[in-house]
Amino acid sequence: MSDPADHLNQQVWDFVYAYDAAYDRAARAAGLSSAQACLLDHLESGSRTMGELAAELLCDASNVTQLVSRLEGGGLVDRVPDPADRRVKRVSITQAGRGARREVHRAFDFPTARLGRLTEQEQRRLSELLAKTLAPDPDRVPRG
């Protein structure tokens, strides 16, 4: 009974649950769904094609079409055909989109309210532990 690994699993579940709920609340406070807020986040570093967005968001292209159409309707993104290949559409965030994104991040209290409880040293330690869990494909690291 009361396996320590089960306890950790439950804590991780609770942590993820709290994180998701906080992000969703923050998005809604800015009038967005979390999927929309997430898409805007991906445009912060620069424009994307529809296909790139689908790959980054791990979803179908038809879904991206819908999300972008809604955001475009609200003036939060632009979608323009690439002059070099007119099949391709480049999506970029507008000023209004940046404003909405800032609003989400201002309302997203998880980092300060939760992670902020940790000391700097604890944050470094957490960062190391997370890095270990997230490292890609340790199975197939070449041995030679």
Add this chain to the structure above:
Amino acid sequence: MSDPADHLNQQVWDFVYAYDAAYDRAARAAGLSSAQACLLDHLESGSRTMGELAAELLCDASNVTQLVSRLEGGGLVDRVPDPADRRVKRVSITQAGRGARREVHRAFDFPTARLGRLTEQEQRRLSELLAKTLAPDPDRVPRG
């Protein structure tokens, strides 16, 4: 540039993202949505009324009605009126529901594939850090 807190925030985002994706894949592998799998999880420890489920899942009662109706249609839960107060419906998991839930948990590889990379000592350390972030309402702990 490259604030360590920002780096931690990004890692937490990636961690949560990987967790959510893994749970969703596992649920789908068992023919369920993640909302359905989550509801089944809440019934493992015993039956619940519709209202209790709504409170635990942090969603509207009408949503629970729909989720339970689908699960009941698939034979994964039972819904019976409480004899003492016939307005109340008690929902419980069936044997088939337990089977589906086991299938989800077998397919849910995040704990072993990710958390399993940590040594026991690291897992204990992570557990302590998570406990600190999750502790309820430190603001209003009575001081007397």
Add this chain to the structure above:
DNA sequence: TATTGTTATACTCTATAACTATA
């Protein structure tokens, strides 16, 4: 002919408001 993106459609999640049955 292959590729990019869109449209049509369908299913699920979720909420609000109006409703039924019971207390």
Add this chain to the structure above:
DNA sequence: TATAGTTATAGAGTATAACAATA
């Protein structure tokens, strides 16, 4: 009259399949 749950309805996320435009 108040409460537990359901129904009707609507908006959003998501996917599949068929399609249009372009290369």
